[in-house]
Amino acid sequence: MANMCPYGRFTHAVVRGVPDTFGGAAGDGRENEGAAVDLAKARRQFGCLAGALRQKVGLQLIEIPPDPELPESWRIEDVAIVQGDTALITRPFRQQRRSEAEAVRRVMSELGLTVVEMEGERGDSGGATLEGSDVLFTGREFFVGVSSHTNRRGAEVLADTFRDFAVSTVPVCGGARLKNVCSMGGPDTIVVSSSDGAKKTLRMMEQLTDHHYEVLSVPEEAAANCVYVRGPSKRDFLLHRPAEECPESVSAFQKLQDYTLLPTACGEASKLGASLSSLCLLINRKHSHF
């Protein structure tokens, strides 16, 4: 496929700043989720991430200014799914989040991506919900976690949008999101937590795929979410949770040969159920058809 190349070749990263309303629930009792969030710390962490992507990894960074009206808009990953030249604007589970897409859509268009609307083209998408945190793209295929936020109909829309690829649905246990338990750690490597739920999901993925992936198992669930980028410099970068957040998993990442490890804290966001990958959209605009 024209669009098929090893996972990790990105040129751009799109992020969205942390609004003042960070932590303020978009309707439901976010406060109830537990620990109170530290806005300043969250912004620092966000800044570190953005800096790492731009300066260390070398991506073109596009930062969308925060919108106080959209307290969760920093979770930009959920809003769009980008593969190749196509960006699918998703339909998040929460109604309040659906307006987050406007700014993202604009950026996608500016980047020359073909924007596909989940709702627009198919007005009947009624009921279809899809969030990027439930979508794992491996470079060869999509796995969609059918979770509390993403349903099968949403996955069908995804499949219809990215027809070149197999789209498999996998169950996600425990109310988590697919990307909470696994992520790409390399072109053929899946980082997965060693929890039972994650193992179950992984088994299903292995059953459904035609390809073979290396599996990097990490003891802590939070560590399972990483950001892998093979930057313009042809080096492998892995953004992962630092030792202070996931002390037991660092050694696992160090097994990766010739990687540039970029410990990136994400403690505040993770209090809200997000993780590293939630904060950025990775795009490859140097697509080669050959």
Place this chain on the structure above:
Amino acid sequence: MTTEAGSETEVKENAEESAAPPDQSEQAKQESQEVANAEGEEKGKEKEKDGKKITRYLPTWFKKQKSQSQTSPTKDVQPTEEPASKATEEEEGPVPEVNGHAEDVEEKEEVKLEQVKEAEAESHSNASTDTEPAKEEKVEEGAERSSDETKKTKEAEGGEEEKKEKEQVEAEGEGGDSQTSIFQSPLRLVRKTKMKVVVCHVALLDGTDFTCEVEKRAKGQYLFFKVCEHLNLLEKDYFGLTYKDNHEEKCWLDPTKEIKRQIRSNNWQFAFSVKFYPPDPSLLTEDITRYLLCLQLREDVASGRLPCSFVTHALLGSYTLQAEFGDYEPEQPRPLDFISQLTLASNQNKEMEEKILELHKSHRGMTPAQADLQFLENAKKLSMYGVDLHHAKDSEAVDIMLGVCANGLLVYKDRLRINRFAWPKILKISYKRNNFYIKIRPGETEQFESTVGFKLQNHRSAKRLWKVCVENHSFFRLNAPEPPTKAHFLTLGSKFRYSGRTQAQTRLASSLIDRPAPSFERTSSKRISRSLDGAPVISITEAGRDMAENGREPHLELHSDSKVKEPDLSPGDVEGVPSQSPGCSEPGLPQSRLRVHGDNIYVRHSNLMLEDHDKTQDEVLKHQASISQLKRSFMEAPPPSPPQPNQWEKRLTSSPASIRVQQQQVVGAPQTEAASPDNTISKPKEPAKTTEVEIEETVVIQEVSKAAKPGLVTVTIASDAEVDAPPAEEQETQQDSAQVEEEVAAEEVQQGKPESVSSESESEDEAEYQPEVSVSISQTQIPEEKEEEEEPEKDDRDKGAEEQVSALEVPSLPAELSHPAEETIQEEEEEFRKEETDAEEKTAEKEKESERETEESTEDPMVTPDEAPDSPTPPVETVAAAASPAPAEEEEEPKVNGEASLVEVEPRPQVICCSEPPVVKTEMVTISDTFAAQKTEIATKEVPIVHTETKTITYEAAQLDGNGDGEPGVLMTAQTITSESLCTTTTTHITKTLKGGLSETRIEKRIVITGDCDIDHDQALAQAIKEAKQQHPDMSVTRVVVHKETELAEEED
């Protein structure tokens, strides 16, 4: 082809002219021979002469055979020709493979081979001489074929005509020289014209139509080969023909079955398409193959069968443009409608067109072949590439799609993949009615295997899905020739198993393709006004043909050379070739062709043989020593009663006893006789169908007439009464037995005989297939409902035998003993003409057999000759045979099967025969080189012979009165292994001759292998040779003749 055709025609003519006195016929013969020589059609005068000489000695009856045999030499020399001719004449189904591809090429190869052989051994001289003429003839034939279908049709008349011919020949009997007669009368041609020919329309991938005429009874293979020939396609294993059934469902045309029976309608419309999408098209050898694959994928994309994204669609379209039109020319922008038609995007719009053009610009400088390759490299990555979708419902009645692909079975709901079963995880695939089941191998943490069921629309779709699964699994999953090759016996004739080559085999075969890249024209879709040559279609066709001829030759040559020079190489080839599917691609052809050569193998054991002289003195000495031993042992053994055997012979000849057997006789006998004057192993391919009773009956009559004519009198006399009675009974019994067998097979799930199972499954809408079973055929269980797991085949054998026996309660089923379960049960019957010889042979045979038995657990029920005469009733004998799985001494007691298997009945003109022990074939042997086989060892694989019926028939060899030498003691052992599709008869003649005080002992072994179109001649041949070699290391293969015969009763359908 030509030669055979000619001979057949001659025969027919003779038959017609049968009224003519024999003398005339002889004259005619000579004349005809001359003519033939002049024409180059006749193979060798020498042979004919020899034959004549022999014939003089022999009774008229034999003469006939000889005459035919004379004809046969060509066959021997050029096995390919025969197959082709057979195919054309009869049911081209099985043979077509060889024929279909490059008849010409094959011929050439054969010729080369023959030459080589000649060089090696003088003994082959006859063959060699014949060969050259044959070549010419073949070439001519090839031309004729292409041009004249009428001939084919004529020939195609097939079984009926052949029968007629046979009858006629027999009637002429004395006329001995059937060949002559043939030339005289054109009647046959007329008859041929009568043959029903059907015009087939095949939609090709480039949108053109290919029209060709095929005999109504032709098998799928034939048509497929015709198409491939037209396309000049060598790597054809990836392709297939489809048709629409009565329900407008697209079905794959089974190459091994008659077309007519599959389409079940008068709509002879087919489509040529890709059946197995190569996962890595870059591994294809030829550009033309990739081009065809591209055409298929373009259509797949355009039709939406192969979904892809906008970008991918545009990219594929741009490669298509590059391939069809070359570089983008800015000054001459092509109209967008042009492109749109070309790329055929279902959702095509201007944006797409612009994108396509944009991408097209970037392909500048790319050759068409490169563009195709890029196209494929992109297309192959699509997730639905090569996935064959079938509608189904899951256990909860939810609509899903089942996708069969190279890797396994995919389950989709809408566009989402919700499950996947890789082939290695699937233990068994089965269907029952409209239910489709897969049994899943237990996971690491699971203890029990699970079965997943899906509901399909109806039983047809379930069966279709099942078949596709079986084929895909076989093609992609089985690397080695294992299943197909070895499964050979089991697989033959069964519709349910994949009959073609596996991907591994076809890759191997294509790696051997050594022809210059064929040039072909790319036809853009008809809509496109701009075509390279204006009339793409026509040009393509012509070009293709030319290419084919040109290309083939080199290719063939290479093969032949390689074989000759390097026997070692052959094994690989063989594997590739094992091609159960005749259609197997040409790449493999060379090998296969070589093997195919002949059905008839003439094995000479003794140096004394007039003809053979390859052996060194040492070898001769050894041989003599061995012979002397044989004699001793033989002498010691109780002499069999000569008269009885005769009776049996008559019986066999006259009695229609076993349908199968009869068929063989009908089809095979005449040919065999004609083909091999001396003794050859003829493997006529017969459509073994029990159903055709009428035909058989006819055959019987013919046989009877034969018996009467020749001077064989002595033998036949006593038994007539007995003989007469049995036939009717036998027939009935046979039928019954057939049924019983089927039942048994059904019952014996484990035995997993593909054929039997397959037949059942089809009829019953149920079938099972166990992909897991690795190499061995046994793995796949076809049993209908039973989900039994694999059991040790050996056990099954025994059980099966026993079961069968029990099943056979009816005594009348003698011949029909079928050992569906395991491998084959073989019964050997031996008749002794002359006590001395017989005795010797017996001992020898016993010894050998005993050895074999030890080796092979399979029992060959032997009927003692004594018993045989006593018990004329076939059933009893058969029972005994069946019952005596005990390795016991088949050989010890040369027994005549009561069944009176007609198979061997054919009178053989052999003069001197040393009997060799009948060999039970337990193992499949693969011969790398047919010819090489003589000198090279043949690798054997143990292949359980599946549902086979073993019948042993003893018949007396015609007494060589002509020689009149002292006592021609002839011991003949006949071993017949019959399965639905395959019948192997081994006859051993031991002749002791006193000449001028010197005693010569000759052992001639004739192996006749008769079977369905599906039979793998090569394997059978290889096995036969191997067995013979085991027994007689010194033996040499004198002749291999392949005969093809048409099915007699096809109309039934």
